[in-house]
Amino acid sequence: MDKFLDGLMSALASLFEGNMGWAILLLALTVRLALLPLTLHLSRKMLVNQRKIRDLQPQVDAIRERLKHDPQAMFAAVSKLYRQNGAHVIDRSSILGAFVQLPVFGLLYKTVSNASAAGGSFLWMRNLASFDAVLTAVVLVLTGIAAYYLPSGSNAPSTVMVAVQIAITAIFLWKMSAGLGLYWVASSGVSIVQNVVLRREQKRVPRSSVSDR
Template sequence: MESFVHPFAEGLSLLAHLLGGSYGLAVVAIAVAVRLVLLPLTLRLAEQGWHRQQRMRALQPLLDALRERHAKDPLAYARAAQALQKQHGITSGLGGGLLVSAVQAPLGIGIYAAIRQSVAAAGSFLWIPRLARPDFLLALAVAALTYAAITLNPAMPAQMKTALQMLPVLVSFLMVWHLAAGLGLYWAGSSSVNVLQAALLRRRVGTRGIDAL
């Protein structure tokens, strides 16, 4: 594990040196850079998911009819629904999501471990006195970014946003509040790109009909 983390730690230290010795700024820069590199792929997958959602919505009356027809045979309904979706070119879309996870997982593990090692001796950043300790205001900032990303996301029906958006907001707040601020900064940088992605997706698909979903 040490040999895997070492290059990430060295890269973080080098970037911090180039940024005037600021580990906090280096962490944010790495988080934003990683997400921006993946943004074209994640944005395309999000757009495909939105269009898949619209096609599923258009098929809902047919799916309801199939459910009524096969009310006593759930397996038959599942097969009929799958055939109907295939007929209309609707796929699960899991392949792209798995690809993004496969790319992000090792990067995230390496960077998180490197940050955990580096911030032990790191100093302050902005209002944060010590990057090795949790910070309440940073947790609030990450929660606000999470809320903004969910609010801007056109793929979530308007009537469900209030109910569903509070859980990830609360989880992100509690997680960051109990993490070292250095790790929280990585989360904040990544969340800021989530907001950008949601805004770009909203612009791509247009606002027509979004609020009526």
């Protein structure tokens, strides 16, 4: 797989007279878009599960209050309530799907890192192997936008979550090569599209109906 990505990177670079900047952007976009149907599917499942858990919360609170002196019975009752309504505290399918994608992203990251080491200029960047503050700022803005549109069970964007996402990204990007920064640009751009689609879908979905048993 890594040899395939290296070959594809070289082929893309040859289309732009050896410019690795465009090759990195195109390869990162191609891989992220290819995985977009899977990530959308997993995200939809996760949101449905979050919605069910949110709507069941009043019943869960009532069970906890009623059985607060019997933790074992309380756990059994809450578990039964979740099973009856198809809710899961741990969404195994989403976790498995995320792990399936990790090797792909790891190989893509390695390929981009190797291509960046060759250096070369791109747009305003003099050397793709060096850190670029302007590109980092662009990535942080895109990360903030993606985090803002990230859907959740509450249907409301969290300012704290946006700030945390930006801070974590800034730590990872500190002194990172511009080539890898371009990878983050492509990835964040696709994440924005994904989150906007999910948030629009979320607004059209009525509150899920749960059992009152």
